[in-house]
Amino acid sequence: MSLPDRTGLSRREYLRAVVAVGGASALSACVAENGETDVPGGTDDPDSLPSRQHAWNDALSTDDDGNVQLPEHHVLLALSLVEDGAPTDEDRETVETSLRTLERAYEWSNEGLVFTIGYTPAYFDRVGSLATETVDLPEPTALTTREDPEPDDFDALLHLASDHAEVVLRAEEALFGDVADVNGVDVDADLSSIFERLDDQRRTGFVGPGLPADHTDTSGVPEEVPEDAPFFMGFRSGFRANQATEDRATITEGPFEGGTTQHVSSMDIQLETWFTQDSHRQRIAKMFSPEHVDEELVGEIGERLSTSSGVTDERIEATAEDARTRGVVGHAQKAARAREDGQPLLLRRDFNTVDGDRPGLHFLSLQREIEEFVRVREAMTGSDLAGNGVGGVLNNGILQYIFVNRRGNYLVPPRSLRALPPGDPA
Amino acid sequence: MNRRRFFHCAGSVAALAAAAGCIGSDGLGGDPDDADDETDDGIDDDRQVTPDLPEIEDPPDAVYVPTHREAMRMLEPIEAGEYTLAPMLSYPHPFWLVDGRETERVDPDGGPAVHLMFSLWDDETGIVLPVDAGAQIRVEQNGQQVGSPRTPWPMISQEMGFHFGDNVPLDGDGTYTVEVTLPPIGVRKTGALEDRFTETETATFEFTYDEDFRQEVIGGIDYLDEEHWGERGAIEPMEHGHGAHGDDEHGDHHGDGDDDHGDHDDHHGDGDDDHGDHDDHHGDGDDDHGDHDDHSDHGHVPYSSLPPAEDYSGTLLGEPETGDATLVISLLEGDTRLTDGTEPYLLVSPRTPYNRVPLADMALSATIDRDGEELATFDLEQTLDDEYDLHYGAETGLDDAELEPGDTVTITVESPPQVSRHRGYETAFLEMPAVEVEIPEEVSE
Numbered sequence A: 001m002s003l004p005d006r007t008g009l010s011r012r013e014y015l016r017a018v019v020a021v022g023g024a025s026a027l028s029a030c031v032a033e034n035g036e037t038d039v040p041g042g043t044d045d046p047d048s049l050p051s052r053q054h055a056w057n058d059a060l061s062t063d064d065d066g067n068v069q070l071p072e073h074h075v076l077l078a079l080s081l082v083e084d085g086a087p088t089d090e091d092r093e094t095v096e097t098s099l100r101t102l103e104r105a106y107e108w109s110n111e112g113l114v115f116t117i118g119y120t121p122a123y124f125d126r127v128g129s130l131a132t133e134t135v136d137l138p139e140p141t142a143l144t145t146r147e148d149p150e151p152d153d154f155d156a157l158l159h160l161a162s163d164h165a166e167v168v169l170r171a172e173e174a175l176f177g178d179v180a181d182v183n184g185v186d187v188d189a190d191l192s193s194i195f196e197r198l199d200d201q202r203r204t205g206f207v208g209p210g211l212p213a214d215h216t217d218t219s220g221v222p223e224e225v226p227e228d229a230p231f232f233m234g235f236r237s238g239f240r241a242n243q244a245t246e247d248r249a250t251i252t253e254g255p256f257e258g259g260t261t262q263h264v265s266s267m268d269i270q271l272e273t274w275f276t277q278d279s280h281r282q283r284i285a286k287m288f289s290p291e292h293v294d295e296e297l298v299g300e301i302g303e304r305l306s307t308s309s310g311v312t313d314e315r316i317e318a319t320a321e322d323a324r325t326r327g328v329v330g331h332a333q334k335a336a337r338a339r340e341d342g343q344p345l346l347l348r349r350d351f352n353t354v355d356g357d358r359p360g361l362h363f364l365s366l367q368r369e370i371e372e373f374v375r376v377r378e379a380m381t382g383s384d385l386a387g388n389g390v391g392g393v394l395n396n397g398i399l400q401y402i403f404v405n406r407r408g409n410y411l412v413p414p415r416s417l418r419a420l421p422p423g424d425p426a
Numbered sequence B: 001m002n003r004r005r006f007f008h009c010a011g012s013v014a015a016l017a018a019a020a021g022c023i024g025s026d027g028l029g030g031d032p033d034d035a036d037d038e039t040d041d042g043i044d045d046d047r048q049v050t051p052d053l054p055e056i057e058d059p060p061d062a063v064y065v066p067t068h069r070e071a072m073r074m075l076e077p078i079e080a081g082e083y084t085l086a087p088m089l090s091y092p093h094p095f096w097l098v099d100g101r102e103t104e105r106v107d108p109d110g111g112p113a114v115h116l117m118f119s120l121w122d123d124e125t126g127i128v129l130p131v132d133a134g135a136q137i138r139v140e141q142n143g144q145q146v147g148s149p150r151t152p153w154p155m156i157s158q159e160m161g162f163h164f165g166d167n168v169p170l171d172g173d174g175t176y177t178v179e180v181t182l183p184p185i186g187v188r189k190t191g192a193l194e195d196r197f198t199e200t201e202t203a204t205f206e207f208t209y210d211e212d213f214r215q216e217v218i219g220g221i222d223y224l225d226e227e228h229w230g231e232r233g234a235i236e237p238m239e240h241g242h243g244a245h246g247d248d249e250h251g252d253h254h255g256d257g258d259d260d261h262g263d264h265d266d267h268h269g270d271g272d273d274d275h276g277d278h279d280d281h282h283g284d285g286d287d288d289h290g291d292h293d294d295h296s297d298h299g300h301v302p303y304s305s306l307p308p309a310e311d312y313s314g315t316l317l318g319e320p321e322t323g324d325a326t327l328v329i330s331l332l333e334g335d336t337r338l339t340d341g342t343e344p345y346l347l348v349s350p351r352t353p354y355n356r357v358p359l360a361d362m363a364l365s366a367t368i369d370r371d372g373e374e375l376a377t378f379d380l381e382q383t384l385d386d387e388y389d390l391h392y393g394a395e396t397g398l399d400d401a402e403l404e405p406g407d408t409v410t411i412t413v414e415s416p417p418q419v420s421r422h423r424g425y426e427t428a429f430l431e432m433p434a435v436e437v438e439i440p441e442e443v444s445e
């Protein structure tokens, strides 16, 4: 990919586009645009960092209501092992050193960098299967009748996230040995002898108030995307009360205790229908619940909600009845039917994308077991509701607007096992 | 709730001449900016992508005769697994989404676009499949995807009956490829349909969007005699295969709107006679187009017409109307293949008046009372059957009790059909009060 033409783009749009391109030229374009950003440095003491790779919440900033705020820029690097066969201890050391370089270079925060590395079922097939009953890592499959997803069948996925475009770009360069130092820290080891990046699988994205509306030049992104919306579909998401806690998403026993499972699905979003055909009332009913419309709970983009989506036990319980008596059900109310003991099962860290020059979402969620994801996704699909007041997709939450292209399942091991874990770490 | 994103040329015939003046340089009026945007897309500025259709003020809260028959280009039907799909293309035009009991008008935005439709039927039985399983369409031009994928709306129209459709924006003149993905149909299926429609199928077709196309579909609009506009009634189902009215005499209606209305009605042979019998439709809606019931004629695009009431077996409990829909209510006694048990099956088949188009995506429930006391109340499930087609049904749930003459059956419309509407259907089937029928003396076995 070549660098975007600077003319006609806002600063933010340009930086987003540069992140999408990646590589040395992107990094210099970013620095030229912004100047060198003053980014807080990391730590030389690895023990000061959490033992869970996915322990981001305490390190991330919060919004005015106290909800965790994901970093603005995201990159997902698809990695394929260079050598056949099981990795050696030396390989492990190289990977660990390389990842530690990033931790020394950048503060573990929005301002700095947070990241995880997860491994696919294909990886474990290669290095020796997961020999533990405490983790089940199935191959990704189609989860609805409306999709035929490509599986993520490479080996590993690195998720890099920062508020600064320059940081995600430079971190990637450092990991692959394309820069000599990173935020003042020498790069002594890199991943290039171990992993190959699959460029056609490089995924990027952004999340935060105002970012989606910057992309109305992209085909398929209508002018009507609200100015301050953090997500393409126009509403805030990720309220504290509607996310699994990190504890709830963490594996609690066995060799991978402290790890988590990750599901990543990449989808197109049909925003023209959503914004230029549906009314705001319909959008609220389809996203939250019909009662959210009656009670005017949401506002334009969810500004009336604070730390909860307002999907109460009563509104969850009313889902089937809403289908019958209102002819519509909301996505959030439907998905919440899968809560256990009143607790959400998924910790969602999804972000918007314009990869492929069209609007989409990289849906990334963490949960203790992939099977929990599958259950929530079934609740969201709501095939039990189809024919009972709503259609298979018509008025059945937001199904009509999303088109899944890929799915991937990952084990995100605890930090101590993050470098090329064996299938049976005794 | 009617959101109008663009100025509409309010209409009567007298206003049509003035309406011509309301067509902006981009053919839409009201938004000169659009004209600038469009200058380099290969379409000349005078092109008209959307006709300026007259509006009927204050239509009745019932099915009504629109101002015109829509013109469209019919493409060759395509086979896809168990299905055949017939694509149809027209100019982008308003339609109405249903939001509970209200409608939400959708207007085209004036850019290059088509109203893309397809009807879908089962090869084996010829039944048009009036259920939303979430079909998807992807449009490409020269191998490049145009816009995001979309799931077209399930819709009803007087001419096309049940179909899937949407206004689909294009990148200007050119040849487009459309890929349609048809997922399995998930609703309850019975009879010969029971184990059918379980695979995903795809179908691909091409079309060319150009000045010829626009002239054909916009010029082909067949305005009805104004005296019928907004009258209760419906235009007849289109004669498939003769759908595209390419007649040139319609091409100039914008310029001299006044004259071209007096003499239109019988150009197509079906213009007049679909009006003569409007007023008594409620009485005899069954036999005015017997030829559309012939589902199995494969050379033809079938129309989604439900069987007339007398064709349902069991005891016809009544054909009450609500919200201008007719509910054919039948009780199938004893050992019907539609139930597992021995209890009678209550079958409710809601349809539009006149054309008997099935009304999908409703929620219905039934209550049985005897001497003012409730015996049972239960939900009816949307079901697709090879003999009864789309209906809502359930066992009566009386356990050991038997239905007796004089018992009443109340059908409650919990939510009206959520399918989108073409003009003439958007004011009907929204407020639908409960209806009551009685168990007659003689229950036929």
Ligand code: HEM
Residues within 6 Å of the ligand: A231, A233, A235, A236, A237, A238, A239, A241, A242, A243, A269, A287, A309, A311, A331, A332, A333, A335, A336, A337, A339, A343, A344, A345, A346, A361, A363, A373, A376, A377, A380, A402
């Ligand atoms: C374009 C795609 C999507 C959008 C725009 C979207 C948006 C939202 C919004 C606005 C909420 C309510 C606010 C909140 O609770 O944070 C929500 C809740 C939720 N969504 Fe999504 N979502 C999308 C896809 C998905 C997918 C693919 C899943 C996977 C199963 C999912 C699972 C959930 C869950 C579990 C909840 C919380 C339910 C609860 O409160 O227990 N969402 N989503």
